[in-house]
Amino acid sequence: MALPGLPAGRSGRRPRGGPTVNRWAWLTLPAVVFLVVLFLVPLVLMSLRSFTEPPNAGLANYGEFFASEADIRVLGNTFYIATISTIVCLVIGYPYAYLMSVAPPRVAGLLLIAVLVPFWSSLLVRTFAWEVILRDTGVINSLLMGWGIISQPLSLIRNTLGVILGMSQILLPFMVLPLYAVMRRIDPEYSRAAANLGAPPFAAFRRIFLPLSLPGVVAGSLLVFVLALGFYITPTILGSPRETMISRFIADQIQQRLNWGLGSAMAVILMILTFIVLALASRAVRIRDVFGALGDES
Amino acid sequence: MRSWPRPVTAVAVLALVASACSGGTASPSAVASVPASTAASAAPSGAPAADVCTNPNAKAGTTLTFASYGGVYQKAQRSAWLEPYTKLTGVKFVESEDSANATIKAQVDSGQVTWDVVDVGNDFGLDANADVLEPLDYSLIHKDEIIPGFASTYRIADITYGVVLAYRTDKVNGQVPQGWADFFDLKKFPGKRGMYDYSAGGILEVALMADGVAPKDLYPLDIPRALKKLDTIKDQLVFWPGGAKSQELIGSGEVTMSLMWNGRAWGAKNLDGKPVEIQWNQQLLTSDYFVVPKGSPNKDEAMKFIAWATCAQNNAGPSNFIPYGPTNTKSKAAADKVSDLAVTNVNATTAYFNDQWLVDNAKALDDAYNAWKTK
């Protein structure tokens, strides 16, 4: 199978000196119009509201955000949780993706299914399953207390730990899939050659396989980080108000305080940060390949 | 190869047809027929038309959207009011379980009001909210029968209840918490505390009472003092967004004590069979209110329903299902619930919200609470 992602057109026949715009181009028009009108325009208009509400606000909302200690704390919190979740996903996901790439096909298929079913299962369902598992009277604590291992329930929920556990489980597929996509294309001949030349197994791994898998690492980490920044449901259910992440904050500003000015300003800030992270990482991988891995799980 | 679009098109057409039939408001069918003579024989002017209580003259086929607070409370409202009203008049109800003042404001602001009758808390519906509410139709409502002070231009109380301290009898080492000071005493009563996640829901009031403030001295709220007191138990607080969650928290034992609405605590004990008791000392006695958002598409029908629900013979209906008291002085709560009503358990320590202060200071209250919460 070819490399995942949108293609640059290696489809065989190369038109020689044809028109700069061929007829196929027009087929993209319906989707483009649809997305512009129903997706882009709403985003742009909402961003404008950050400058126009209250009237003539200009940069006042942004000023208000950066001047507020509570708001900055939420932003910092968001980055912190996103970073930790990314690291956790990497630590768990790398060995798993490696296993998938070396396992016999049937096992690899099963491992793939194990990753995909939760990937496509409802976020809401998974989150409140975690709530039932992690709470003081939940599965884990009941088991541990029932076996006499602990006498007081462990605090696994309404804190950063609970949020990260829930988020990691939900984000793990986004780490595993790009990693796997890269790993399975690493030619095992390289590692074997290194072994034949006398390299001990771990050195071969460290000097051959690891560097070759790095694009997958970057792609997966980047994907997980960007998605984690925007998480809303999971931190709300599994965290306490201290773990409020910026999406929840934005939602509250809009839904509860009806403060469109501040809310959309925060949304713009989040968008800019997201794009910065992506821009930085686009130097290492083609973004298209990263997101391409999502739809192509074969 | 056979083209696949055909079955897909069929599905699409079916889906579109199905959506056209199911979505949107039902078209009003024939008005419920009322003989002209009955209407004419209504009580003389000065007293509201007596027939709204027996025959609201509602338009059958209308669909009203009713928003309240979910759980056993909304279930009680459904059984006592919504379903009988539907049977009586043919008016149907669509329900929302997440009533919130902000949602009313947002709907009115956006020009798309979808809620018709909303059950709100005591911190809403005063004249300061006039810009988002419809004035109630007192030509229909029997205002003279309502407890004085509980019916005003934009709101009318539908039930009375108490914000109380509920505790797990099996987690308090045989002692009984006597009041909010014990709620804040983690040494004497270790364990987590459930708390309503709402700045005007009583969180500051109970903190002040725990700090020694007498009920009559609660307002204006000394917010910094209350927040300082709350900081002493902040790590042990478990915030609940709605009544059902509070019932679950104390029912499952996740919290040892919780600030709760008395009907929900009663539900945990009597419906869920959990070892939960209520401490009536220092309860905050209050009411919920019916309001109609400004621009509600079914304003007139909403008014009829509200008038009907607050009639003498209907108002106490919910008390058959939950110990919440009527606000119509001529109504009698269900006999088996009387001892569980908040109004029956009033004593010298009972406190009251100052609705006017809460409405006037809503933003400051909210800002301070949110800043503290996320710290």
Added chain:
Amino acid sequence: MTESWLRPNRLLLAALGALTVFFLVVPTSLVIPMGFSSSQILTFPPPGWSLQWYQKMLTDPQWTNGFVNSLEVATLTAIVSSVLGTLAALGLVRGRFPGKSLVNGLILTPLIVPVIIIAIGMFSLYVRWKITGSLIGLVAAHTALAIPFVVINVSVSLRTMDMNLEMAAQNLGAGPIRTFRRITLPLALPGILAGALFAFLTSWDEVVVAIFISTARFRTLPVEMWEQVRQVVDPTVAAVATVVLAVTTTVLLLVFVVRRQAPAT
């Protein structure tokens, strides 16, 4: 692809793998027994067994409406996004035009922008257009989110297709439309179907945008679940979650079947 030089560590790796599978699969699957619980609140393990929550789910109009709404929205989303996405994929794979990478980027943007931002952006505009709380509004919103998945899937199919078949057909005299209809389209079908199924799933499980675009009169199942988890908290929500999971798993299996049938892999 066995790495014989790594054998000693294989056991460790396998153990880690098993643990990870446990981590991935078990938490979600707990909702299944919770839906059969006799307890009045969401709890695990269930104290006893009962079908009352499934009964409630099937008889409560709020749940049944939510289910029907979700089904309608997801189906229409799948259809609309498949059409738009397939066309776009064709244009991107076969087309040459200035600004192609811009279009490429635009198509991917719904995947990148945090969903809460999409939600409030759409909400603020759709409210003005009065399409919130309606089938159209939700389908429009979800289609925008689903198009990238269709485009990605169809592009893959198109790229791996053997162009010689098309050339052969044209050499035998078939015009472009005929070639497309009888060669290209059938060969791209697995990608289109897979994309459509993913589009269905995207809409079926989508909750954040749906929360903002739904109103009391028109809610999807996830929105219903979100409200109930916070305001009602009885195990009906677990029964519903089980049904949601069952549909998702079925659709995913369909995707696998479709992909296996892919002729030009």
